[in-house]
Amino acid sequence: DTEVTQTPKHLVMGMTNKKSLKCEQHMGHRAMYWYKQKAKKPPELMFVYSYEKLSINESVPSRFSPECPNSSLLNLHLHALQPEDSALYLCASSPTWARGPQPQHFGDGTRLSIL
Amino acid sequence: SQQGEEDPQALSIQEGENATMNCSYKTSINNLQWYRQNSGRGLVHLILIRSNEREKHSGRLRVTLDTSKKSSSLLITASRAADTASYFCAARGQAGTALIFGKGTTLSVSS
Numbered sequence: 001d002t003e004v005t006q007t008p009k010h011l012v013m014g015m016t017n018k019k020s021l022k023c024e025q026h027m028g029h030r031a032m033y034w035y036k037q038k039a040k041k042p043p044e045l046m047f048v049y050s051y052e053k054l055s056i057n058e059s060v061p062s063r064f065s066p067e068c069p070n071s072s073l074l075n076l077h078l079h080a081l082q083p084e085d086s087a088l089y090l091c092a093s094s095p096t097w098a099r100g101p102q103p104q105h106f107g108d109g110t111r112l113s114i115l
Numbered sequence: 116s117q118q119g120e121e122d123p124q125a126l127s128i129q130e131g132e133n134a135t136m137n138c139s140y141k142t143s144i145n146n147l148q149w150y151r152q153n154s155g156r157g158l159v160h161l162i163l164i165r166s167n168e169r170e171k172h173s174g175r176l177r178v179t180l181d182t183s184k185k186s187s188s189l190l191i192t193a194s195r196a197a198d199t200a201s202y203f204c205a206a207r208g209q210a211g212t213a214l215i216f217g218k219g220t221t222l223s224v225s226s
Contacts, residue, residue: 004157042203042216043158056213090157098211101146101165106157 003027004107006091012113015081021110023074023091031097032074033104034066035090043090049074050097081114088112120217121204127223134191136220138204139184145207147180147187148214152201161189161202194224 004025013019023032031050035043048056049068057066063085065077074091088111092104121138128134140147146165150158164171164180164187171178177190191198204217 006157040219040221042219045213045215048213055211058213092158100210101148101163101207103148103160103163104158104214105160106150108155108157111155 004091004093004105006089006107006110008110009108010111010113012115013078013081014115015083017081018077018079020078021076021089021091021112023076023107024072025093025105026072027093027105028071029093029095029105030071031094032068033092033094034074034076035092037088037090037109039087047076048097055097078112081112083114086112086114121202121220123220124218125221125223127225128194130195130224130226132194132224134194134198134222134224136189136202136204136222138187138189138206138217140187140204140206140217141185142206142208144182145209147178148205148207149176149178149187149189150203150205150216152203152219154200158203191222194222196224196226198222199224 007022034046037043046060047066052068063080067075088109090109092106094102094104148163149161152158162173164178175192180187201219201221203219205214207214
């Protein structure tokens with residue numbers, strides 16, 4: 001079992017739908033991340049939140065909208081996605097963002113398919 | 116752009132053999148990390164080596180780092196079928212910079 005929980009595990013949506021991905025951790029970590037991973041490729045960073053504030057947005061299209069309501073929760077709101085957005089979306093957390101070398105703890109991801 | 120590049124891309128070995136994966140990176144780093152990803156699962160952190168360290172061990176894992184060559188290697192000794200997974204190196208620059216993953220090595224261990 002992972003300490004970072006992502007829901008749902010699978011999501012199929014049409015290009016006009018609005019949906020949200022959810023991520024939760026209770027390790028007291030103050031940095032949380034969203035990654036996108038295509039098949040047989042490495043994870044690509046999308047967003048970094050540090051102390052509930054957006055620290056990094058890697059030029060992600062506005063159809064992806066992150067939200068960090070509190071230190072344990074991270075959401076990714078999806079709207080008007082394209083077929084090429086189909087991928088595994090991974091959430092991760094670490095104790096902090098800016099200080100020192102720290103491993104990241106990953107959830108098992110949400111596999112997203114856009115019809 | 117990717118920071119780490121692994122080789123080989125795929126590796127097939129028998130149980131009990133050792134597996135070595137290599138990673139090269141482009142810019143100066145603060146630390147380098149190795150992660151494992153089982154099919155359909157998230158990434159699991161294996162080991163972290165700081166830029167001022169040359170070698171680190173954890174159980175059956177041995178990681179080396181050569182900052183002059185901008186390269187690292189991961190050795191898994193006495194491999195098991197359960198080691199079958201994709202392995203990624205991930206390099207981090209200074210504090211506040213992103214962790215950048217390499218392309219990964221797919222390891223298959225057959226019994």
